[in-house]
Amino acid sequence: DEELWKRLGLVAASVAGVGAADTGYLTAVKLGQTPLACPLSEAACSKVLDSPYASIGPVPLASFGFLAYAAVIGLVLGAGKDWARKQELQWLTVAMASTSAVLVVLLWGVLKVPC
Numbered sequence: 001d002e003e004l005w006k007r008l009g010l011v012a013a014s015v016a017g018v019g020a021a022d023t024g025y026l027t028a029v030k031l032g033q034t035p036l037a038c039p040l041s042e043a044a045c046s047k048v049l050d051s052p053y054a055s056i057g058p059v060p061l062a063s064f065g066f067l068a069y070a071a072v073i074g075l076v077l078g079a080g081k082d083w084a085r086k087q088e089l090q091w092l093t094v095a096m097a098s099t100s101a102v103l104v105v106l107l108w109g110v111l112k113v114p115c
Helices: 002-030 042-049 061-085 087-111
Strands: none
Touching (some): 002 042, 002 061, 042 087
């Protein structure tokens, strides 16, 4: 049982690592540090990154995602076998899922892009 939770923790940290890489890349693109490479449609990706929803003031929204994913990695790896019982991790992941749902509504309903 303990080994299963350890493996699930590594899976959770790995998924968060992919999210951190994605949001880190999007942050770099938004800040003009990296060229945009979009597999679906560069026009659609540009529309999203250039929209008023892509930043909070001068700070790219993706940078908050990067920090959230990094926090998940830290909480999972830092808690060891008890990672699933960490209340901070539970609240953070609920907040991240809720934010993602709102952003999908903005993508599809407001910006009308399939990203």
